[in-house]
Amino acid sequence: MSLRKRFRELIAAPGMVHAPGAYDALSARIIEAQGFDVVVAGGYAAAGSLLGQPDTGQSNMRDYADHYGRICAAVNVPVYVDGDTGFGGVNNVRQMVRAFEDAGVAGLFISDQVFPPRCGYMEGKQLISTEDMLAKLKAALDARRDPDLFIVARTDALSVEGLDGAIERAQLYMDMGVDMAKVIGADQLDAFKRVLREVPGAQMANMSNANPKGMPTPDEFESAGAAMMTYPSAALFAAVGAVTRAMASLKQDRNLDAARPSFCTLDGYYDLVGLAQQQQSEQDYLAAARKVVAGRGRK
Numbered sequence: 001m002s003l004r005k006r007f008r009e010l011i012a013a014p015g016m017v018h019a020p021g022a023y024d025a026l027s028a029r030i031i032e033a034q035g036f037d038v039v040v041a042g043g044y045a046a047a048g049s050l051l052g053q054p055d056t057g058q059s060n061m062r063d064y065a066d067h068y069g070r071i072c073a074a075v076n077v078p079v080y081v082d083g084d085t086g087f088g089g090v091n092n093v094r095q096m097v098r099a100f101e102d103a104g105v106a107g108l109f110i111s112d113q114v115f116p117p118r119c120g121y122m123e124g125k126q127l128i129s130t131e132d133m134l135a136k137l138k139a140a141l142d143a144r145r146d147p148d149l150f151i152v153a154r155t156d157a158l159s160v161e162g163l164d165g166a167i168e169r170a171q172l173y174m175d176m177g178v179d180m181a182k183v184i185g186a187d188q189l190d191a192f193k194r195v196l197r198e199v200p201g202a203q204m205a206n207m208s209n210a211n212p213k214g215m216p217t218p219d220e221f222e223s224a225g226a227a228m229m230t231y232p233s234a235a236l237f238a239a240v241g242a243v244t245r246a247m248a249s250l251k252q253d254r255n256l257d258a259a260r261p262s263f264c265t266l267d268g269y270y271d272l273v274g275l276a277q278q279q280q281s282e283q284d285y286l287a288a289a290r291k292v293v294a295g296r297g298r299k
Helices: 003-012 025-033 043-051 061-074 090-103 130-143 158-176 189-198 218-224 234-253 266-273 275-298
Strands: 017-020 039-041 079-082 107-111 150-155 180-183 204-206 228-231
Touching: 003 150, 017 039, 025 039, 025 061, 025 234, 025 266, 039 061, 043 061, 043 079, 043 234, 061 079, 061 090, 090 107, 090 130, 107 130, 130 150, 130 158, 150 158, 158 180, 158 189, 180 204, 189 218, 218 228, 266 275
Parallel strands: 017 228, 039 079, 079 107, 107 150, 150 180, 204 228
Antiparallel strands: none
């Protein structure tokens, strides 16, 4: 089964899938090693890890395609990614879908914000017209070569037009034929349940560290009917905290003794990055080459 089919299967299955967000290939491997079935890769984490900047539209499509490609290549589970606003008009959307598909992603979402976008929990968002978004979604659907690529329309209309407007947009996006329409910011149970009732298809919940408001628990979202819970910035915030503590310890104490208990072991790191498998591969290929040489010598 392809990873894209597997992603669709997970979305359709009973219960809720927990999908942590990776900020690079190594964090994706950590997520997979802990037994998670899906990795999320978003623009918030990408902008922070690639540029050390906030998520305000500073990266371009090719940067994201390369970044997502490295993450996809590092793991053997589906990767669901942030397609931003599609990086332009309908022709840009087509290029984005093709590039992300080539990178190996299992699914992607496109937002209806004006470029440059803002993180879903930042102020100052603006929306493109419903018609323009529908045109982008049609372009995305036409561009995918693998029908199993999961395409999600994300609307940021809740903070601009209110929940009624956001639901209306989501309904229209589903009418266009996307696989899911997500209302960003519908993070309280009443709002989330209303979206589930009024927008066809499955829904994802989002547990973002960028959300300044309190949220229900994952169990509550699962009970409400969420198919997936994403944690797009959890690994990023964990890494920033851990590295900050280690470097503060080094600066203050001139050693890493205080931070060292939280470090992974050398063997653990090599196991994570697959050193033994690479070394074995080198030996296997060399052995195969020697057999060819020896066979030629016997003739």
